[in-house]
Each structure stands twice: as structure tokens, then as C-alpha cells.
Amino acid sequence: MFRKSVDHPSSFFANFLRQCGGCAVIDGGLATELERHGADLNDPLWSAKCLISSPHLIRRVHLDYLEAGANIIISASYQATLQGFEAKGISREEGEALLEKSVKIACEARDIYYDRAMKGSLDISGDGVTPIHRPVLVAASVGSYGAYLADGSEYSGIYGENIGLETLKDFHRRRVQVLADSGADLIAFETIPNKLEAKAYAELLEEEDMNIPAWFSFACKDGTNVVSGDSIQDCASIADSCEQVVGVGINCTPPRYVHELIQSIRTVTTKPIVIYPNSGETYDANTKEWVPSTGVKDVDFVSYVAKWREAGASLIGGCCRTTPNTIRAISKAL
Numbered sequence: 001m002f003r004k005s006v007d008h009p010s011s012f013f014a015n016f017l018r019q020c021g022g023c024a025v026i027d028g029g030l031a032t033e034l035e036r037h038g039a040d041l042n043d044p045l046w047s048a049k050c051l052i053s054s055p056h057l058i059r060r061v062h063l064d065y066l067e068a069g070a071n072i073i074i075s076a077s078y079q080a081t082l083q084g085f086e087a088k089g090i091s092r093e094e095g096e097a098l099l100e101k102s103v104k105i106a107c108e109a110r111d112i113y114y115d116r117a118m119k120g121s122l123d124i125s126g127d128g129v130t131p132i133h134r135p136v137l138v139a140a141s142v143g144s145y146g147a148y149l150a151d152g153s154e155y156s157g158i159y160g161e162n163i164g165l166e167t168l169k170d171f172h173r174r175r176v177q178v179l180a181d182s183g184a185d186l187i188a189f190e191t192i193p194n195k196l197e198a199k200a201y202a203e204l205l206e207e208e209d210m211n212i213p214a215w216f217s218f219a220c221k222d223g224t225n226v227v228s229g230d231s232i233q234d235c236a237s238i239a240d241s242c243e244q245v246v247g248v249g250i251n252c253t254p255p256r257y258v259h260e261l262i263q264s265i266r267t268v269t270t271k272p273i274v275i276y277p278n279s280g281e282t283y284d285a286n287t288k289e290w291v292p293s294t295g296v297k298d299v300d301f302v303s304y305v306a307k308w309r310e311a312g313a314s315l316i317g318g319c320c321r322t323t324p325n326t327i328r329a330i331s332k333a334l
């Protein structure tokens, strides 16, 4: 099993990537799969609602992704915020326990997966006798401030003039602290829609002296800009200058923009590049539905993988609307 060392975050992560053969597979959409298993996510807490109502479904989806070949599973805490829980009448203490629970569920899924691998014939080493484990990390998801608002503003990145750097830091501080101490291997700051929020995360990690690796992943609207209109190069530069950041990349973005974005990111950082696009459909914040666009199907999505790898991506998976089938195909392609 891959173990977290006391090393510097970047050497810990480099070691992990080496053990994965240079490129790691990230899991796919969580909400999509929870719904397929019967969960009702029509709630401002979205997939975090399942932490309360159906943790077994979350565990099941993590396990599906591990069996599909994922090296990194991301916890169901994207939309889990202490402020969001409080609005539901859930106390601060209970809210913190739910954040910890999101990571615990992912760790349990990993244990079950390893246990099955041990008993079965999965991942048998060259001598055919010693079971070896595929390295698996648990990433604690942190969604943007816009994800908490649940009004789709994480897809516009427009928070208004009243929301400044300090507001964002205060908003995220306690949740990030709890997740950093939860037993997760790293923190995945996901769907970052603007430069301001990236700066807030970087300052938080530094000021609070958090000794946990993190990746910054941005949501983009085209091949050069994040959804707010800030340039991906400016955003990636902020990630590059933060010591705890071990990966910089793109998620929840149509696959067709990704190649150009990887090239832009490469001009400002040598850190590993993380790519987990959505299926290419677009989200309608008003109806809260995904609208089919010129989206690509699983098979097409996977046809991009070699190109992304070639351009410099070393962690590849899927975001919204991708499934264990997508991840299995990515895993095979790599």
C-alpha cells in the first residue's frame, strides 16, 4: 500500500506519481453516480446530502471507481460547508463531523478495495504470489464559494464586489482545517472559478501552515480563460507559487478546451498537471439541469487522453457526467 511519508508535499506526490507509472487516474462524477444509484440530490447541499442520508451509496460509488482503475478518489465534500450545514440546522460540531465523515467513507472504500484485492487475484505482482496494491490516495474535495451559494455562480465566477479576499479566506478557513486533519492524503480545491479564490486558498494554506498537499483545479470557459474571464496563466501562477500545491489543472470544463489549457498552464509551472473534464455538456443554473450540447461521448472523451498526456498532463480523470465506464476507459488508455 502507498503510505504517506513525512516528506515535503511535492516529494510525497512525486513518489506517488512514480508508483503510478508516471500518470495517475482520478475518479469520475460523484453526483451522477449517486443519482444512478437512486439518491435524490435536489438540495442545496447536493451530493453532501448523502453524507447524512445515504453514506453507503457514497462508499459504493467510490468502490466502483476504484474497481474501474482510479488511483485517486475524491470525497463527497465538494458542497459540504459548515455554513451550508448550519443553514440546515446542523450545528458546527455536527457539520465538522460530517466533513470528517466524507473522508472516512472514502478511506473505508479504499480499505474494502484493498481487502478484496488481497483475497482475489487483482493486482498480482510479477511472481504471481505476492499481492501488490495499486497506489490509491484519498483527496478531500473543497468546492468554491459559488458551490456553497448553490446558484451556479461557480460556473460564472462572479461573486460581486462585496466578496473580497478576506471574506473568502474566512469562509473556507475552518472547513479546510478540518479536512486537512481528517486523514485525507491531499486536498482537491476544485472548480475554482476566478483568481481571487485561488489567492484565498494559497494564502490560507500558507498562513495556517497546513502540512497537507493540495491541488488547484480551475473551471474554464474556453482555451485560455477560467469561467470568470481571468486568464488561466494568472490563475496557474498563483498555484505555482504556493508551496503546498503539488498539482495544477482543470476540471468541470468541456474536453475540447483542455489541450490548449494544458499548454498555457505549462508556460507558468512545472508542477504536475491535473485534468478531469466534464462530459462536454453544459450546466443550466436556472433549471439545475445538464443540457446536452456538442458534448462528446465516453469513447470520444477517451480519444483525447493520449493527446493530454503528451501535452504534459500526469493526472487524468473525469468530472460531472462521467462514469466508472469513462474511468475504466481512461485507465486502459493510460
Ligand SMILES: [Zn+2]
Pocket: 251, 252, 278, 319, 320
Ligand atoms: Zn464537474
